[in-house]
Amino acid sequence: MRAHFVSFVTLALASxxxxxxxxxxxxxxIQAKVDLAQPGDIVAIFGGTYPGDVTISKxxxxxxxxxxxxxxxxxxTWNNVPNSPPFEGFTVGSAGKGITVSNTTGVKLKNIDxxxxxxxxxxxxxxxxxxxxxxxxxxxxxxxxxSELTQISGAFTATxxxxxxxx
Numbered sequence: 001m002r003a004h005f006v007s008f009v010t011l012a013l014a015s016x017x018x019x020x021x022x023x024x025x026x027x028x029x030i031q032a033k034v035d036l037a038q039p040g041d042i043v044a045i046f047g048g049t050y051p052g053d054v055t056i057s058k059x060x061x062x063x064x065x066x067x068x069x070x071x072x073x074x075x076x077t078w079n080n081v082p083n084s085p086p087f088e089g090f091t092v093g094s095a096g097k098g099i100t101v102s103n104t105t106g107v108k109l110k111n112i113d114x115x116x117x118x119x120x121x122x123x124x125x126x127x128x129x130x131x132x133x134x135x136x137x138x139x140x141x142x143x144x145x146x147s148e149l150t151q152i153s154g155a156f157t158a159t160x161x162x163x164x165x166x167x
Contacts, residue, residue, distance in 0.1 A: 023065075030054050030062070030072065045070045053077070053097075061085035073097060073117075078104040078126075086110055093117015098136070101126045103143075109133065115153060123161070140165055 020041045022033040026048035033043045037060040047068030053075045056062070059082065064070045073094040078084055084107035091113040092099055098118035101107055108129040114120060119137035122128050126143035130150050137154035138145075145158075146166040158165050 024050075026050075034060060034062070049073060055079060056081060056084070059084055062087055062090075064089050075100065078102065078107055080104065081107070087112065091116070093119070093136070101128050104128070119152075119154065 020038070022037055022041060022043050024030050024033050024043060024045040026046060029052055030043065030045060030050050031052055031054050034054060034056055037043055037058070039059040041060050043060055043062045044065050045062060045068070046065050047070060049071040051073050054062075054072060055077045057079050069091070070089075071091040075097045076087075076092050077100045079102050081104040084104050086108040088110035089112070093114045094117050096118055098114050098120060099109070099112070100121045100123070103124035103126060105127040108131060109120070110131045110133070112133040112135075115134050115136050117136060119135045119139070120130070121139040121141065122145055123142040128143065128145050130138075130145065130147040132149045133151070135150065135152045138152055138156045140156075140158040140162040142161040142163070144164040145162070
């Protein structure tokens with residue numbers, strides 16, 4: 001009897017936790033759902049334009065609901081996120097607004113469009129992959145950056161703080 005109890009407890013402790021999906025509807029806050037989410041959760045965003053800034057400080061994945069177009073006109077910032085999930089397909093930015101990745105590893109930006117905004121800034125001890133997409137500019141001011149099939153309409157700047165840039 002005791003062996004069965006120990007086996008059950010061991011199995012229960014070893015079982016992976018289930019991710020939760022948080023839905024964001026138009027005219028609601030992406031940030032509110034990011035704040036509710038736990039690492040490993042998904043924030044699924046329905047089509048529309050979302051004006052607020054979004055700060056991601058834990059490994060949650062933001063996704064567009066299949067077939068939906070999502071525009072975030074505020075800043076999207078990753079700050080101190082180890083092993084960040086990918087971010088794919090969004091249009092981000094407006095005048096003076098864009099994407100910033102600080103001290104975050106593993107994030108892959110796939111097919112992002114920042115042409116209406118201030119582009120992408122990478123700083124601190126970040127490790128970022130950029131795959132496809134359109135950027136008004138890229139400022140690489142720390143960490144590592146690898147990029148492929150990316151279009152940059154403005155300046156690409158890599159400062160002395162940039163550890164490695166692979167284009």
